[in-house]
Amino acid sequence: MNILVLQGSPRLDGNTAKMCEAFARGAREAGHTVYIMNVARMSISECQGCLKCHSIPQGEELEASLHPEDGRCAIRDDMDKIYELWNEVEMMVFASPVYYGSPTAPILAVLHRSLAKFVPAKIKKTALILASLYKDVYHASEYIYYGYFQGYFNAEDCGVYTYAGLDDAPADKLDELEELGRSL
Numbered sequence: 001m002n003i004l005v006l007q008g009s010p011r012l013d014g015n016t017a018k019m020c021e022a023f024a025r026g027a028r029e030a031g032h033t034v035y036i037m038n039v040a041r042m043s044i045s046e047c048q049g050c051l052k053c054h055s056i057p058q059g060e061e062l063e064a065s066l067h068p069e070d071g072r073c074a075i076r077d078d079m080d081k082i083y084e085l086w087n088e089v090e091m092m093v094f095a096s097p098v099y100y101g102s103p104t105a106p107i108l109a110v111l112h113r114s115l116a117k118f119v120p121a122k123i124k125k126t127a128l129i130l131a132s133l134y135k136d137v138y139h140a141s142e143y144i145y146y147g148y149f150q151g152y153f154n155a156e157d158c159g160v161y162t163y164a165g166l167d168d169a170p171a172d173k174l175d176e177l178e179e180l181g182r183s184l
Contacts, residue, residue, distance in 0.1 A: 001032045001184060002122075004089040006082070008096035008107035010040040015131040015169045019161065020095045022174040023129065026181025034181075035085060039106040042078035046109050050074055053116035073116040082110060087121035091158070091184070094149055095129035101140040103130075111148060119153050126150040127158040127180065135164040158184075 005024060009016035017038070024034040052074035073079065096103035128145045130138050142160055150157045161177055163169045 001027075001091055001124075002085070002089045003027055003032050003034045003091040003093065003184075004082075004085050005034060005036040005093040005095060006107060006110055007036055007038045008040050008094075008104040009038070009131070010104075011097075012038070012041075014097065015163055016095050016097050016129065018169055018174065019129045019131065019163065019177050020093070022177040023093060023127075023181045026178035027184055028181070030182045030184055032181070032184060035089075037082060039078075039082075039110055040104060042081070042106070044079045044082075044106060044109045044113065045075050045077050047112040047115055048075065073113060075113070079110070079113045083117060086114075086117045089120060090122050091125040091127070092120065092123065092149065092153075092155075093127045093129060094145060096131075096141065098130055098132040098137050098141055101137055103141050103144065108144075111144070123153045123155050125158050125184070126153060126155045128160045129177070130160065130162045131169070132162070132164045133166060137164075138162055 005020050007016060007020045011017065020036055024036055027034050053072055094107060096107045126149055128142070130141055145160065158180060163173050
């Protein structure tokens with residue numbers, strides 16, 4: 001299975017990154033191909049809402065244009081690297097620290113820019129990894145995940161994995177994520 005991990009933390013050695021690596025290690029051991037893209041370190045502009053990815057022929061309704069065969073965003077940036085994999089992956093993992101209750105801006109930029117492609121053609125599974133300083137701050141992030149990423153993609157939910165605290169994520173949390181990867 002091809003798996004895309006969209007990692008939204010600017011901290012290269014923070015808990016979000018460590019949790020992603022643990023998942024990827026297990027998935028690779030199980031024979032899967034894992035692509036980790038640190039979207040916080042990529043140049044991804046916000047969606048401009050221009051709808052050039054959905055050309056609207058004269059006289060047609062907007063709704064009819066929102067299901068393109070091959071939408072192409074007008075913006076040329078690092079999102080193109082994600083678009084290249086968009087219709088080739090069977091699983092997406094969204095990983096982010098929680099800032100004021102939501103995923104980071106780079107993860108949300110990917111979400112918004114996915115307007116050009118909509119549902120990945122081969123998607124079957126999704127998972128969410130969240131790190132924060134405090135417990136019980138995950139509600140908005142989970143709402144976005146279940147409402148759009150997992151819900152709109154109509155993919156099997158492989159779970160939401162969280163860690164809260166200032167210390168490094170403990171071994172049992174990393175083992176849990178590694179086992180998730182192995183179990184796919």
